[in-house]
Structure formats: C-alpha cells, structure tokens
Amino acid sequence: MVDPNSAIWGYGFGREMAKRETEAKRRVRSKAKGFVINLAELKDGLILVEAVNAHNKPARVAQVLMREIYPEPKVSKFLGGIISAVKDGERLPCEWKVSGFNMVNPGELVEVMVKPKRPLKEGYGYEITVAMEQDSKEMPGFVDYVGTPTVYIYSNGKLEGPSGAGRDVVEGKFCINCGAKIPSSAQYCPMCGERQEP
Known part of the structure; x- marks a missing residue:
C-alpha cells in the first residue's frame, strides 16, 4: 500500500518531510525557555521547586502551571464510536509563592512553593512549568507565558523525575x-x- 503523501509528492517525499518535521519538533522541545526546573521535592503536601533562569535577561516568576497526566489516556467515544476523543491529562489548579525576591538574574536560582488544590495520585505524572512573561510575537500587546515543562511521576509518596537541569x-x-x-x-x-x- 502506498502512503497518500508519497503518492502525491512522489515516492518517499512525504515520509522524508514527516521525518524532518518530527526532528524539528524534537529540536524545539529540547531548547530551554524561560525557567528550567532544577529540583522538585514533596514535603508536607507542598512541592518545593528550584528553578534556574535560562533566559538571557533578568526575569520574574509570573505563573506556575501544573498538569496531571494519566497513566493511560482516557478515550471517549461519541455517535456510536464514529468520533472518539483521547484525553491524556488535565490542568491541576495550584497556589504558588516565591520564597525571597522574585526578580532573578540569568543563571540564578529561584525557590517556589507550590500547593496543588487536589492531592497527588499514585502512578500519575505531573508536569510542572515555572513560567515568565514575554511579549507575544504573534499578537503585539499581548503576553505569553514561557517556561520549560518538566514531568515528575508520583510514587511511594515522592516525586520521581529529572534531578538537576539537563540531567x-x-x-x-x-x-x-x-x-x-x-x-x-x-x-x-x-x-x-x-x-x-x-
């Protein structure tokens, strides 16, 4: 069977473009933006996060975002199974507070205390993003939240995941x-x- 993209653009061209697109997405994801989380620990229902300013200018923490990731995606079917939607996680509301001064120079650490609105669930993944504000390139006058998301798995009462920026x-x-x-x-x-x- 012939790939429809290859049939349109000549054999192999569609596959080659798909490979290039995947590699480009990988390179974009690997670049650090805003704050990079160095360490996240769970203590007394609070998540203590250390983040490093990876931006080339001084920045302040503008938002902390948490996302709960299911161990297995949930599939919802509509219209007798004709249409299906896959949901792999949902936003987890949280309160956060910066300990100390909020303006951070490039390469310096900032400590943030995060309190999720719901208790963490065993075996679930938690994506934490410490974000800064940046002027939107697509819509002048608006602000984008920029940060590097880091995923931690909650198991045995601890958050397991990358320890140290880039490890x-x-x-x-x-x-x-x-x-x-x-x-x-x-x-x-x-x-x-x-x-x-x-």
Whole structure:
C-alpha cells in the first residue's frame, strides 16, 4: 500500500518531510525557555521547586502551571464510536509563592512553593512549568507565558523525575514519537501520550 503523501509528492517525499518535521519538533522541545526546573521535592503536601533562569535577561516568576497526566489516556467515544476523543491529562489548579525576591538574574536560582488544590495520585505524572512573561510575537500587546515543562511521576509518596537541569531520568528510555526521556516502566509517554513498545 502506498502512503497518500508519497503518492502525491512522489515516492518517499512525504515520509522524508514527516521525518524532518518530527526532528524539528524534537529540536524545539529540547531548547530551554524561560525557567528550567532544577529540583522538585514533596514535603508536607507542598512541592518545593528550584528553578534556574535560562533566559538571557533578568526575569520574574509570573505563573506556575501544573498538569496531571494519566497513566493511560482516557478515550471517549461519541455517535456510536464514529468520533472518539483521547484525553491524556488535565490542568491541576495550584497556589504558588516565591520564597525571597522574585526578580532573578540569568543563571540564578529561584525557590517556589507550590500547593496543588487536589492531592497527588499514585502512578500519575505531573508536569510542572515555572513560567515568565514575554511579549507575544504573534499578537503585539499581548503576553505569553514561557517556561520549560518538566514531568515528575508520583510514587511511594515522592516525586520521581529529572534531578538537576539537563540531567536524564534515572533508568529511563526515549519516547518513540517525541524523543522525550521517560521512565523505563512507562507504557505511555507523559509528554505526547504515545504508547511505547515493550
């Protein structure tokens, strides 16, 4: 069977473009933006986060975003199974507070205390983003929140994940779709939701 994209553009061209697009997305994801989380620990229901300013200018923490990632994506079917929607996670509301001064020079640490509105669930992934404000390039006059998301897995009362900026997850493997570093026991990638081969 011939790939429809290849049939349109000549054999192999569609596949080559798909590979280039995937590699471009991987490179974009690997670049650090805004604040990069160095460490996240759970103590007394609070998540203590240390983040480094990876921007080339002084910045302040403008927002902390949390996202709860399901161990397996939830599939909802509509119209007798004709239409289906896949949901791999949802936003987790949280309160946050910066300990100390909020304006941080490039390369310096900032400590943030995060209190999720709901208790963390065993085996779920939690994507934490410490974001700064940046002027929107697409819509002048508006502000974008920019930060590098980091995924932690909650198990045995601890957050397990990357420790140190740029370090890999202990005993990890790479996602077959997006190239993100994931725990070796994961069946689904917490970043893109793609099922992994055993």
